[in-house]
Amino acid sequence: MQGRIVKGIAGFYYVDTEDGIFECRAKGIFRNQKVKPLVGDLVELEVLSQEEKEGSVISILPRKSELIRPAVANVDQALVIFALSRPTPNLPLLDRFLIMMKQKEIPTIICFNKSDMVSEEEREHFRQIYRDCGSKLLFISAKKGEGTDAVRDCLRGHMTTVAGPSGVGKSTLINHLVPEAEMETGKISEKADRGKHTTRHSELFRLEKGSYILDTPGFTALEPEAMEKEELRFCFPEFDPYEGSCKFQGCIHDREPGCAVKEAVEDGKISKERYESYISFFRELKERERRRYS
Ligand SMILES: Nc1nc2c(ncn2[C@@H]2O[C@H](COP(=O)(O)OP(=O)(O)OP(=O)(O)O)[C@@H](O)[C@H]2O)c(=O)[nH]1
Numbered sequence: 001m002q003g004r005i006v007k008g009i010a011g012f013y014y015v016d017t018e019d020g021i022f023e024c025r026a027k028g029i030f031r032n033q034k035v036k037p038l039v040g041d042l043v044e045l046e047v048l049s050q051e052e053k054e055g056s057v058i059s060i061l062p063r064k065s066e067l068i069r070p071a072v073a074n075v076d077q078a079l080v081i082f083a084l085s086r087p088t089p090n091l092p093l094l095d096r097f098l099i100m101m102k103q104k105e106i107p108t109i110i111c112f113n114k115s116d117m118v119s120e121e122e123r124e125h126f127r128q129i130y131r132d133c134g135s136k137l138l139f140i141s142a143k144k145g146e147g148t149d150a151v152r153d154c155l156r157g158h159m160t161t162v163a164g165p166s167g168v169g170k171s172t173l174i175n176h177l178v179p180e181a182e183m184e185t186g187k188i189s190e191k192a193d194r195g196k197h198t199t200r201h202s203e204l205f206r207l208e209k210g211s212y213i214l215d216t217p218g219f220t221a222l223e224p225e226a227m228e229k230e231e232l233r234f235c236f237p238e239f240d241p242y243e244g245s246c247k248f249q250g251c252i253h254d255r256e257p258g259c260a261v262k263e264a265v266e267d268g269k270i271s272k273e274r275y276e277s278y279i280s281f282f283r284e285l286k287e288r289e290r291r292r293y294s
């Protein structure tokens with residue numbers, strides 16, 4: 001039988017199958033192969049007890065992707081949530097996240113929550129900043145259930161990692177999308193928490209057949225992977241149409257004369273906020289480079 005690992009605790013893997021969730025151990029073979037099953041893996045399992053829902057993971061199907069932090073396989077998109085108010089959006093943090101996902105080539109959906117707390121002008125302000133950032137934009141109110149159908153549509157058929165800083169309404173949205181999420185968590189923990197495992201684990205929730213979301217803890221510890229500062233500009237999709245139009249070949253759109261990107265910013269064709277964010281990350285990378293070589 002095949003299934004998807006939705007949770008792993010203390011050597012147990014919880015595998016979502018057509019017959020429900022099975023508690024499994026991984027067969028010894030994995031220890032020799034240096035490959036560990038990950039949350040998100042599609043696996044082949046051997047049923048040991050249909051009644052007790054116990055089994056063994058016997059093989060892992062080929063992975064489409066693998067994230068390290070959190071350790072999860074087969075994620076194919078990210079949904080990042082920020083509140084429009086309370087807390088006010090930390091845009092540098094959002095941009096950092098977008099850079100990270102772009103590096104990993106994981107398409108991202110930006111979900112601005114608490115739409116009910118701000119005016120249309122304020123929503124428009126953020127819409128303008130992110131209009132060409134390469135991510136789909138959603139404005140929702142998780143509390144009122146407004147716009148959540150659009151979220152559901154975006155998630156259909158995908159393995160989505162859901163991230164966002166504290167207090168933005170992540171739990172509210174997840175509970176809205178998966179009303180049984182809390183219940184399921186309780187059920188699984190009961191069986192697994194024979195020991196005392198209080199750390200937060202990655203866990204997949206099934207929305208519907210073939211659609212899973214992963215609640216991703218530890219958002220503020222985000223660190224984009226090491227990259228050359230000259231590569232950063234390719235993480236800002238709004239620059240793409242101008243790439244190659246600058247006076248100097250290999251222009252990094254900072255202080256060079258005849259820079260097509262800077263002109264586009266001045267003409268309002270590229271959002272000023274995103275450009276400034278680019279420059280600020282660029283300086284950060286430059287500073288890091290300087291320290292490395294000094
Ligand atoms: N006005 C308004 N409040 C909301 C909305 N969504 C969530 N909230 C409130 O925001 C607060 C935080 O919501 P949570 O869902 O707990 O936020 P979280 O992102 O899970 O926070 P952590 O558990 O700290 O990660 C709660 O008081 C919610 O009721 C919304 O759409 N509008």
Ligand SMILES: [Zn+2]
Nearest residue numbers: 246251253259
């Ligand atoms: Zn340039």
